[in-house]
Amino acid sequence: MKLTSIIAIYALFWVMSAFLLLPFGVRTADEAGVAKVPGQADSAPAEFHPWRIVVRATVLAAVLCGLYVANYIYGWVTVDDVNLFGTPPGYEPPRR
Incomplete structure (x- = not known):
């Protein structure tokens, strides 16, 4: 994986994390x-x-x-692991 790809993925995770963390630890004026x-x-x-x-x-x-x-490098979870609907008829997985 290229460094630019890692930076782009980090930026996406950062924005998602910032929005996810916004409501935590906030106290209103009444509280x-x-x-x-x-x-x-x-x-x-x-x-x-x-x-x-x-x-x-x-x-x-x-x-x-x-x-x-790390998952990209070591392949802990692949697309085949999260396939909930089974293999479509006539589908052949790519050869490695």
Whole structure:
């Protein structure tokens, strides 16, 4: 696998991780006991720490990307392992 492919896969995992981690650790103004700003949504966070999300997303994306690349190299899980519907009639697997 080329380095550019690994970087692209890491970027995809990073964006997915950042969106996945956004709701964790968020406290609303009611939970934090802070006064709300007029017009503020009830679900808006009292304090937003983007660097905390960046660090957590970076670590999670590195782990996921590492597992993906290791699976690519060692072939732990292949397409044949996740084939839930069986082989279609007339299909011949590619020769290696």
